[in-house]
Amino acid sequence: MPGTDPAEAMRIVAGELPDLPYLPELPDRGPGADLTGRTAGLLVAMPVEVTPRGWRLAERPGRDLARARSMLSTDLDVMEEVLDGYRGPVKIQLCGPWTLAATLELPHTLNVAIADPGAVADLTASLAEGAAAHLAELAKRLPGARLVVQFDEPALSAVAGGEVPTASGLSRLAAVEADTLQERLAQVIAAAGRYTVVHSCSSAVPFGIIRAAGADAVSFDLSRLRRGEEDGVAESAEAGMGVFTGAVPAVPGPASAVAGPGRTGGINPADGSDEARETAERVLRLWRRLGLTLETLPAQVVITPACGLAGASPAQARAALTRCREAASMLAELIVETGGES
DSSP, X not given: OOSSOHHHHHHHHHHHOTTSOBOOOOXXXXXXXXXXXXXXXXXXXOOEEEETTEEEEOSXXXXXXXXXXXXXXXXXXXXXXXXXXXXXXXXXXXXXXXXXXHHEEOTTSSSBGGGOHHHHHHHHHHHHHHHXXXXXXXXXXXXXXXXXXXXXOTTHHHHHXXXXXXXXXXXXXXXXXXXXXXXXXXXXXXXXXXXXXXXXXXXXXXXXXXXXXXXXXXXXXXXXXXXXXXXHHHHHHHTTOEEEEEEEOSSOOOOOTTTOTTXXXXXXXXXXXXXXXXXXXXXXXHHHHTTOOGGGHHHHEEEEESSOOTTSOHHHHHHHHHHHHHHHHHHHHXXXXXXXXX
């Protein structure tokens, strides 16, 4: 989410998404509030620190780690206050093991952890332990909630495709084998012990690896979904997985075929139910192309922004959340209107 006020962001989320609120991330606050730093603060016995290039594994805890943990503690206090007495699903987001390993540098070197398989194994084990402790703390704070854990893996496709650059930037680190990708991802999913979503807003989402790792749902950017990848979505849906469909653009963009003739690709705070219906129709068309039973769509699909909202204005972020909620509420009606035909 945009901004630096966790209370304001949490109130917006709870107000716009009363059936599935989530713990906002506010990277505008600086190091420690970003995806990598926030999750790195949960690592067990693996301290981190900030460098001019980003985050790095450190020899001992320091003020960077303390700052990251302090901001997260503040966010949890706010969430506990705003959602006091809430009973229902609540989503939290953590950096997945492969994106964490692709963005954390090793000590005494400029290489990221992916360059060292032993470091990846240690990092994954630490993340699994830290995530479990984090979820236990959340369960105490929100005793009536059903926790949903989203592991953000924007770098997963790059790791699988051998596209992560070396420290010099002149070459790329070797691709990681699918079995290893699946094993490490499965380790943190199992440790979470909750309903888990794996999110990747990149192109070439490895749906098969995510499904085999045991995730309950997969989240992706619909506008970046390639025709050849639609089979992966269909197989995931047929396996009973939740399908978190990034169908709402986060920030304004140029007019495109995705948005429809005469429309822009981004969110206009003044947009109304017509835009929400357009979004619902996009998701319905996807389900039809996949040849899936339309009756399962309302219960199996969650409509989300295409990716993070940190680059949007506060008004645009609120409008995106509103559009997600309104579009989702229209799915069942649209199926009835079309006669439920596949």
